[in-house]
Amino acid sequence: MAAVRKLQLCAVSPTGKHSASVIFLHGSGDTGQGLRAWVRDVLVPDLAFSHIRIIYPTAPARPYTPMRGALSTVWFDRYKITQDCPEHLESIDTMCSTLGSIIQDEVSAGIPKHRILIGGFSMGGAMALHLACRYHPDVAGVFALSSFLNKGSVTYQAVEERLRARLPIPELFQCHGTSDELVFHQWGEDTSLRLRKAGMNTTFHSIPGLYHQLSQPEMELLRSWILNKLPYSTIPS
Template sequence: MAAGLQLQRCIVAQTGKHSASVIFLHGSGDTGQGLRMWVRDVLKQDLAFPHIRVIYPTAPARPYTPMGGALSNVWFDRYKISRDCPEHLESVEAMCRTLSEVVQQEVRAGVSKHRMLIGGFSMGGAMALHLVSRFHPDVAGVFALSSFLNKDSKVFQTVQGGRGQSMPELFQCHGTADALVPHNWGEMTVAQLQEEGVNATFHSFPGLQHQLARAELEKLRSWIIKKLPPEDPV
């Protein structure tokens, strides 16, 4: 995947002065527009802020091994959906370079990286963890909803020994009834990162399957405002 690839983006603009940005990555097979509509359907309104631009990029279509090689909008390939297999690092790293251009677009718009949050749902959350820990550890934070990392993930290797200094604060949520990505996969991901000193919080949502919930998104909204408060007027 070429680093210069321009991703399609769906944007919820700030209503006032643009001083912060959230990059929200969709799950496998979805699109940025699809995730934005899903969030809006659950919240009954957009995830919108006076000073924060919310950006929903779309992953390009690529052959996806768990679907027998069929084309799908996925951030990276997987050998299978499992904690126990190796990561497909070539595709992960190529997409990190591509997504870094989305980050740089916000920098060119006048937003410093410490005023950005990057996160996602499912595969989007895993992608965000790679992107932040390995390429943009100076952003304000990272969030992952219904997500997991493979047990030997490059992310763990990156933070190992550094006492979590290569990753900012992590906000993670997971439904207890998730059959696609089991709840304990999310728990183990956070526990492994916490062992290396990452400041991470894990929120369980009883009965929630592999989907978004209003309570979850409201909690995420509060965390976003805490991490990216309005700047004092000059």
Template sequence: MDIPLGVLFNMLLYLRKPEGRNPSIVIFLSFARVPYTLMNGALSSVWFDRYKISVHSPEHLESLDSMCRDLTSLINEELKMGIEKNRILLGGFSMGGAMAMHLAYRYHKDVAGVFALSSFLNNGSILYQALKEAKSSLPELFQCHGVADKLVLHKWGEETNNTLKSLGVNTLFHSFPNLYHELNLAELEQLRSWILQKLPEGPTGAQ
């Protein structure tokens, strides 16, 4: 979710099937063009609408819930094709990571794991309330963030991680000094290792 094409190429190289492993299905989704408040309502390629890029802003629940429904339909299509739910990982960069967290921890708590890169959740997120009411086990969260990120502050990602941990999510948080709102190869290598750990050899796999 929400990952530049050049990075997609590198990730595909990292996720190539190691010798002797069964292949995984890797699905990269692009964000939709929807009216975006921060662009004065112009159509923009975003996962959901925001009132402001800040942890202190309320969430735009209508657009979040709408996209969760659309993405759930895609997940259901994969399940119909025989992919097991515990072989699915959800994740993304920036807004895509936030979208993945909402999708997994509100609606699909039985997926294999979640990754969020340079992402955050708003204070008082509806997701937090959903976890307070959760009675099932929760997927692990792999999170990375650049310390030098000026768009989505590192402390926002760290606060998100700490809050999710306090609500019962097993979390991993990796900080990258001098990294801005972007990805680097060291981060992708750690993500690759985590993915291979979460999806060991099996009949099928999806991410």
């Protein structure tokens, strides 16, 4: 078996004892450092906590079909950017394995999986949904900002199967701007509705006038949700 490729990480350490972690995935073409800087610019006084480590990985550069095969830092490939298009599962599953090593590193450092959140912006949110719902459903939850899944996503089937088997399903937090380009807001809302129908506990926030970007109101909502899911604890349990 080939060794799992290690990703470059940018992290914000807690000011106190580390007892929980958030893995925050950037959008297509960005980097972990870029997302971290964006979050810091948008949210005052920053997305930082006394007990939570925030991890911003960078996707490896790969040929990206919507860019005619040009290299881009994307979590997976897409045949094209349409809701009806099949998913590029080979690249998605490979990246799930790679990102899983970050989760394992946190567990090895003493952080239980139920004290870990996974999320992302745009493509990063879609990647987080695959990672949490299909491979690590025992994490504390998943968040997706300006993100959507394709109509036929295998993630819906994975959630349905866990519901039938009465197995835990992570909670989903979503935000999407009403002024997002094309029909992305509708795609994001459709994703939330399909996951809810499949059996997932979902919360969807529409942010008025927001385009395909982060905003302070959105990040304030996210910060409150993170603290609700990962309350302060000096000793992981």
